[in-house]
Amino acid sequence: MNPLLPEPAVAFGESARRAFGDLGGIDRARRAEHDHDHPDRAIADALGSLGVDDLSVTTDTDAAAAGAVACIEAGRVVLPWPVAGWLTPSCDGSARTRPFALVDPTDPAVDHGATAPRWEISPGNGRVTTATPGTPLATRLGPFVTRVTPTGGFEPATGALAAAAWWSMFTSCRILGALERALEVTVEHTSARHQFGRPLTAFQTVRFALADAKVEVAGLRELSLFTLWRLGTASVPDAHVDALALRMHALDTARGVLRTCRQLHGAAGVCDEYEIAMLGRHLQPTLRLPDDADTVAVELAGSIRVGGFDGLFDHAGHR
Amino acid sequence: MDFDIGNDARQLRTRLRTSITETFPPEFLGAFTDDPADMAATQAFCKTLADQGLLTIAWPTEHGGAGGDVWAQTVVREEMWAHHEPRGPQYMGLNWVGPAVMAFGTADQKARHLPPIAAGDVIWCQGFSEPDAGSDLAALSTRAVADGDTWRITGQKIWTSYAGIAQWCVLAARVGHGTGHEGITMFLVPMDTPGIRVVPIRTMLGPHHLNEVFFDDVIVGPDAVLGAVGGGWAVIKEALAHERVGIARYARCERLLSLLATGEDGIPDRLRTRWARLLVRVRVARLLAYRAVATQAAGGDFDALASAARIAVTRCDQDVADLLGDALGVGGLDAGADAPLHGAAEDHWRYAQAATIASGTIEVQRMIVARDLLGNAS
Numbered sequence: 001m002n003p004l005l006p007e008p009a010v011a012f013g014e015s016a017r018r019a020f021g022d023l024g025g026i027d028r029a030r031r032a033e034h035d036h037d038h039p040d041r042a043i044a045d046a047l048g049s050l051g052v053d054d055l056s057v058t059t060d061t062d063a064a065a066a067g068a069v070a071c072i073e074a075g076r077v078v079l080p081w082p083v084a085g086w087l088t089p090s091c092d093g094s095a096r097t098r099p100f101a102l103v104d105p106t107d108p109a110v111d112h113g114a115t116a117p118r119w120e121i122s123p124g125n126g127r128v129t130t131a132t133p134g135t136p137l138a139t140r141l142g143p144f145v146t147r148v149t150p151t152g153g154f155e156p157a158t159g160a161l162a163a164a165a166w167w168s169m170f171t172s173c174r175i176l177g178a179l180e181r182a183l184e185v186t187v188e189h190t191s192a193r194h195q196f197g198r199p200l201t202a203f204q205t206v207r208f209a210l211a212d213a214k215v216e217v218a219g220l221r222e223l224s225l226f227t228l229w230r231l232g233t234a235s236v237p238d239a240h241v242d243a244l245a246l247r248m249h250a251l252d253t254a255r256g257v258l259r260t261c262r263q264l265h266g267a268a269g270v271c272d273e274y275e276i277a278m279l280g281r282h283l284q285p286t287l288r289l290p291d292d293a294d295t296v297a298v299e300l301a302g303s304i305r306v307g308g309f310d311g312l313f314d315h316a317g318h319r
Numbered sequence: 320m321d322f323d324i325g326n327d328a329r330q331l332r333t334r335l336r337t338s339i340t341e342t343f344p345p346e347f348l349g350a351f352t353d354d355p356a357d358m359a360a361t362q363a364f365c366k367t368l369a370d371q372g373l374l375t376i377a378w379p380t381e382h383g384g385a386g387g388d389v390w391a392q393t394v395v396r397e398e399m400w401a402h403h404e405p406r407g408p409q410y411m412g413l414n415w416v417g418p419a420v421m422a423f424g425t426a427d428q429k430a431r432h433l434p435p436i437a438a439g440d441v442i443w444c445q446g447f448s449e450p451d452a453g454s455d456l457a458a459l460s461t462r463a464v465a466d467g468d469t470w471r472i473t474g475q476k477i478w479t480s481y482a483g484i485a486q487w488c489v490l491a492a493r494v495g496h497g498t499g500h501e502g503i504t505m506f507l508v509p510m511d512t513p514g515i516r517v518v519p520i521r522t523m524l525g526p527h528h529l530n531e532v533f534f535d536d537v538i539v540g541p542d543a544v545l546g547a548v549g550g551g552w553a554v555i556k557e558a559l560a561h562e563r564v565g566i567a568r569y570a571r572c573e574r575l576l577s578l579l580a581t582g583e584d585g586i587p588d589r590l591r592t593r594w595a596r597l598l599v600r601v602r603v604a605r606l607l608a609y610r611a612v613a614t615q616a617a618g619g620d621f622d623a624l625a626s627a628a629r630i631a632v633t634r635c636d637q638d639v640a641d642l643l644g645d646a647l648g649v650g651g652l653d654a655g656a657d658a659p660l661h662g663a664a665e666d667h668w669r670y671a672q673a674a675t676i677a678s679g680t681i682e683v684q685r686m687i688v689a690r691d692l693l694g695n696a697s
Contacts, residue, residue, distance in 0.1 A: 001325060001328075001613065061320070183692075215630045219606070226322050301594065
């Protein structure tokens, strides 16, 4: 038992943070809102220099951890790029040539669609197809979301279920990164802001709200790391259940934590000038596509009924 | 990174489960029921575990234990709590009284107290909380006054588990007129000493759990002092260190969620997603506890991690209790071997209500997490 991230992944995360900082940090996301039609080559180049494109997540556990950390770091600045989609292993074992995303087949859409001319999409049922992105919504909640047009029907693919699990884990890591940053900026804000002659953090109600949010975010980090490990060690069906569990929990956690962090910012929480507003706004597509937490929960409950949910604990050993 | 608990711990888990299932019927719900036979069974089981070398598996070898690592200790905590703590009240002696005596006791105290604990022969209680010193334990006012070679102790304790059946008490009392940590001293007091009066408190938890204990000019010898006179806070900290990660409540939660699913009626469709969500939250709580254990084992500062784990674990305990009740309807109100889950849902709900209070309230845990999170900013 060793729940620590491998050292190379930690170092990779530090490099990614520097690189994303050099790109402007969260300002990159702010700027991208006004130029959402074009792929941001600087981001692609930075990810290439980091070596994200070369991470072989299915064959190298350190690389898988580095990929997860890259997504966490991308989440901290809501990097306007589908890092998870590019890290997801291809369905046939070859090098990925287009980003992957899970979609709702009745209204397929992807975040950051305009960054690639063609996507690989899946409803999460072991089938995939390719798709071409349309025009970004360019709304405040979905600045980079594009509906996509499948080029054909969804066809069975050997690695599609595994790809869905990896994508769910990586996108959950993006959510984790955004929530960790949201909590950091909220601690900074409530420490600096004085009301009634005291910093906000002197009020127990604020301290308790922060503590509860911290527990939620810390729990999501643990579940993310555990799921990352399971993807490298468990069978595909088992890992798929674990990935569903992670995604559902990430969505549930995000809703509560973002609400707390926004509330503790007061009116500043809705101002684009503040990171919390940007994090909450730009994370919405990741929290809604392809489906909501309740839909995932239904799928998860059904999957557990079939395959169980042992993971850390041998349920079958109980009478 | 590896979340595999390891072969040794896995085999220990199997041994413990086997031992429990061979000893107790499926309807066993712990020592603290209205049937005195349950208490007697747990006392006998401690002897069995002692004979098998499993009772003190977590103790260092120099004190007769098996020197099990933190994961062996974790497995013991999990399997015992998952199966309604078949060690009964003796877990307290094993978990922290013994280790505190090892750390602070004299050679005579070690020789006198450790063998009976290791043999499963003795029940201890913990005289900490007082009517005006709960979360603020350092406000305790029970006094110990030197009287020649002896100590004369006067005061009142409350919420003292097992006081009515314990042979010994680890008692926190104040020497002198200081405040806060000043003067707090630990005493090892036989519960049959004249002047001790135990008054049971009737609770939803069942018999033996909570008591008031009155100390009226209780006289003990100099050999009763554990650690230094006035050095009791260090002993309390040592004791609480063993309690910090806390009871492995997640293990019983997982077991009950599992039993509910495999039970006669399964999970009602309307509750299926709530059940799945709870399974995930219980997994998260377990992982948070493991993070605290791993950090403790590595010598790191784990106070806030342990508190975070306890917040998550105790909330799960109550939410699982509510789910079981909602799933079983009137069956969740029923007790006894013929009730659904052999009455475990009714039992669990009652116990879960104290989860966010016992061994440090959830408010205290939040204070610790917030202090750690805010650091200098606080």
